[in-house]
Amino acid sequence: MLSDFLRHELGLTGTHVGCEHGVCGACTLLLDGDAVRSCLLFAVQCSGCDVRTVESLAGQRAGEGAATEDPLHPLQEAFREEHALQCGFCTPGFLMSLVPFLERHPDPSDEEIREALSGNLCRCTGYQNLVAAVRSAARRLRAEPGEPDAAS
């Protein structure tokens, strides 16, 4: 499984596994720019593809410590400010689902946001602050064109 390969072979444990049958969305990552469930893919299917996990979202300068970390992605920053996470287990999946959504919908309505969120399950937040975070992230991304997009 791609999720197992990332987590256990590469040590990229930011991608979480919640149901292993493609419903909860916790394992969502970007495959050639599209949000996919990594629990429904074999690693070998992704040979030659561009795979992005939550660890790549903020980016981090190689070899430097926490003090010089790249700032959070606007989406991550919005999640923090709007309290869009509680236990945080589903969070990487939400973030990675929302990156392509916001690229394609830079100014989404609340209804579109809820529709976009509905592919992932969260048991803690009741989704309300997630909606607020996406709204806020969309605003930030519109205001800062060219700022770290998800895939950089």
Next chain:
Amino acid sequence: METRWIGRSLPRLEDERLLRGRAQFVDDVALHGALHVAFVRSPFAHGRIRSIDTSAAARMPGVHAVLTAEDLGRLDAPGPVLVPPPPIDGIEFHARTPAPLAREVVRHVGEAVALVVADSRYLAEDARDEVFVDIEPMPAVGDLEAALAEDAPRVHQDLPSNLAARTRQSRGDWEEARRAADLVIERRLVYDHGASAPMENRGVAAVWDERAEQLTVWDTTQAPIPVRGAIAATLGLSESQVRVIAPFIGGGFGPKIMFYGDELLVPWLAMRLGRPVKWIEDREESFFSTTQERSQIHHAEMALRRDGRILGVRDRFLHDTGAYDPYGLTVPINSQCTLLGCYDVPAYDSEFTCVFTHRPIVTPYRGAGRQHGVFVIERLLDHAADELGIDRVEIRRRNLLHPDRFPVRQGLIYQDFTELTYDSGDYPALLERAAEEIGYERFRAEEQPELRAAGRLVGIALVTYVEGTGIGPYEGARVRVEASGRVAVATGVGTQGQGHFTSFAQVVADQLGVHPGDVRLVTGDTQEFHWGTGTFASRGAVVAGNACHAAALEVRRKILRLASQELEAPEEDLELTGGVVQVRGAPQSAIPLGELAQRANPLRGAVEPGTEPGLEATSYFGPATGTTAAGAHAMIAEVDPETCKVTPLRYVVVHDCGTVLNPMILEGQMHGGIAQGIGNAFFEELVFDDQQQLQSGSFMDYLLPTATDVPAIESHHLETPSPLNPLGVKGAGEAGAIPVGALYAAVVEDALSGRLEPGTRIDSIPLSPERVYRLLHPDSEHTAENEGHEGDAR
């Protein structure tokens, strides 16, 4: 000027780790050379184990061990009774607890009968399929009423029946209340709860360091300290040889407080095999191996005067405890006590019977039986109001306990074994605020008639509840100012997303005059703090929060004493702010806390007799009785007569949990609780067939609400501080979830009023589009009963 952090919506300090994908959950622990466990589970709900042939599996490459109960030595014994029955006169309680692996008889689907240890989970699962388990199936029972029949299949052969417990509590004179009543409402009410379904399943990882003779266990538990005690006792180790770490945990909601057999087996295997061992539950197993909550059937009566005043309530109910009852009577006691709610109920007579069934074990899940009690009293009040021709909100208004009545001694023993006592509150204010915010009067008088005239099925409802929270016995905390000036805090409770890293930091920061960002909190690591019980019963902020407060206060005293000497100024002239202690009005006369910490821990010279080195203190907080939070929820919702979907149009919550530490975190707790309540009320259902096979054991069938199912929630907070603790806080973790079922039943009934046959009542939860359809079309041929399913709307 000292800054106050309590009461501020400070963004959470733990979030950055979670957002960067760097927080460590149990399955993220990297263990070199780890072996992996897969359990072999019973496919039958009831059966006799004839034989288990492990030989084929044991021969497979990469397999290190295949074990059954026979191989477990002293671990092959029933687990502990985690919560003994409370001291109530005449109580009957039969404790039956599961062994780590079943021997001879299996009592629910998914009960573990064997385990495989292999080089990888893949190999372990392959080998699991080669374990041949020969079980002779026997008849199984799940229906509560059927389970008590004389000829019912018995869950425990050594008991005369499936009766697990019986407890009666009463006060006042019900018979007299009944005689004096103008109206007695009688109802059979069924409330079914569900699976807590945290996004992270359970898991355990263990390493035995043979040279250091140290066992380290990472566990998705809400109670790391009791787990450490149990592991040490069972494996014959000193408690100081066992370190249990509950790292970041992906939601708990109750069932992770249970102590499961796998929490013993994995550490034992690590010691026995001399290799790190890990077991991570998969989603399918979690529907069987993790505890859940299910149904109660209440036969309830309420006696009232013509003016709507309650004279008394009598309740007899059955409670499904599942195949075993390791958590004692916590859930049904909560139901029994919470039923009284915000109301003045002079006479109360309640008796429950816990029933063993061939279903997974029931232990507390967010609300922990309180939903069931609230559902009963709120439904009785709604129906009494209808019969008496009184408005449903008005009848509540007439029965509320008044603020001058506190403390209210209820004369009942609560789950913490003390008398249920309401410490403080203002219930009329809650109700009036909720009614006002939702616009109750206007909606009833103007909007609803117009909507109905336009053919729309829109209803309104309001319910209230009291939640006993913040119970003992105690928690503790250690606070230390480090030489860097930063503050280290350790407490024993685990954390599963409640924001303890932030709210406790705010509590400590207020006393020490530092920024909460300079407070580093460790929770749930027994090496850091090893006294305490755990995170449950909405008690973290109350019990651990006040322990943090007490320890910080003690450190503050030490700071003032030492700084007074160093600055040659009286203590009362000093203030702590911005990480320094300074003479008020003379900031040039100041010492940074870090420097003071170094002076308190000198490398040369003496620490004075009678004092302790460093700026550190450990304190405990143990409340004599719990605090009582309360709330009112109101909703306007529309029923689509075609799809039978219920769409909330507005959802208002007014809640009072005393002093608010962090309003943003509190709101998040409300939102999440309400979402779980909505799941319970309309989407989620553990459906068993007549063989007690779970029919909804995946997220394809057990439907958690999504972002399109949960409405925007309008929340408001009142603050009547608790007199029982210095911070004045009451617990809030479960509140959101508790009244939602009662609210859904009332709002749907109201929406459908005029469309239902006279006398049709909603008296069960969960609802679903199918149930709504059957309410609207009682004669439809699509009303075939779901075999083996109880609790239908009638």
